[in-house]
Amino acid sequence: MHKSIADCLRTHYAELQGYVSAGMESDKTEEKLFMNANENPYELPGLEGFNRYPEPQPKALAKAYADLYGVRTDQLVMTRGADEAIVTITKLFCEPQKDAVIICPPTFGMYGVNASAMPCGKIEIPLIKQEKTYALDSEAIIAAAKDDSKNVKLIYICTPNNPTANSFDHAAIVNIIKNVEGHAIVILDETYAEFSKQGSLTPRLNEFPNLLILRTLSKSYSMAGMRMGCFLCADTDFVALAKAKALDAYPIPRASVEAALHVMSDEIREHAQANIDILLTERDRVAKELEAMSQIRTVYESDANFILVEMDNPADFIEFAKSRNVILRDFSKGEFTKDCIRISIGTPEQNDIVLGLLKDF
Ligand SMILES: Cc1ncc(COP(=O)(O)O)c(C=O)c1O
Structure with a gap:
């Protein structure tokens, strides 16, 4: 079959x-008088073009x-x-x-x-x-x-x-x-x-x-x-x-x-790539520091811009971080992610804050 x-x-x-x-019936990229979509003909200042539906x-x-x-x-x-x-x-x-x-x-x-x-x-x-x-x-x-x-x-x-x-x-x-x-x-x-x-x-x-x-x-x-x-x-x-x-x-x-x-555009893509490079370097640094912490049981391998860790008292740590205005994702109650939290990789300064919280906890 x-x-x-x-x-x-x-x-x-x-x-x-x-x-x-109406947008499928006519090509909005062409210069025409569009009176088929009940759009408002008046553009508002600073919002030019937004009176028209997109393609x-x-x-x-x-x-x-x-x-x-x-x-x-x-x-x-x-x-x-x-x-x-x-x-x-x-x-x-x-x-x-x-x-x-x-x-x-x-x-x-x-x-x-x-x-x-x-x-x-x-x-x-x-x-x-x-x-x-x-x-x-x-x-x-x-x-x-x-x-x-x-x-x-x-x-x-x-x-x-x-x-x-x-x-x-x-x-x-x-x-x-x-x-x-x-x-x-x-x-x-x-x-x-x-x-x-x-x-x-x-x-x-x-x-x-x-x-x-x-x-x-x-x-x-x-x-x-x-x-x-x-x-x-x-x-x-x-x-x-x-x-x-x-x-x-x-x-x-x-x-x-x-x-x-x-x-x-080429310029912004290069910029984005440079940011990716920084994030990956930071991820590896954060992973290494996490490995050395006694309350962390497992630092799972990451091929992305976040890390899953299994730790002691995850829910308490999430609350502690929240009390310091840092929001992490709690997976600790999940059937397949018991005691795990997920940490998104931020800037070096932001990552240091999370690592500092773990040390204080
Ligand atoms: C695996 C995965 N797929 C899809 C999405 C959704 O992505 P988008 O922002 O493009 O809707 C997310 C967002 O976190 C994600 O983690």
């Missing part, structure tokens, strides 16, 4: 007529993303952050009360939340805990995806993984993608790929018909506030369908487009 991406789509998408916005999928931005990720413009769908990509993908593939997604906890919570919102099934195949890192349970993932009674549509793999911070071997990921072809689609979340020594699988996108990759400007390009992300897929028919049928009318705000184009 060979199932293409189109075969995995919820069946009603074949018939569904997507909304045709639904801005062409200049698509070109910039395509150049950034080394794909073609017809292989990407722009969304408000990777978060909206997850919402859109879940909506496209997961039939409520019937289909299921595979999630490998501990991992990013939005995969499960979106599945529950449909609602569709969540099959949890926990990561295998190793001494200082975590591994995918490839055999169990492949077996579940191939079990037709489980109706698995999507398999989420996050690398580097949030909150554990480690990357998974590309060979292991490719093995899963290949083995589940015809059964399920792998959603590879590369939100933190720019921090990773192992790098990205995006250059290999065209090898895998059942692969979708999530990318974002939020982390490595310091753009969390602008909500800019996308998903990538080699299947251009699917990409066209997703754009036509599954997105909001004007998903990408004008101000975000302008900011994103600026970010992707």
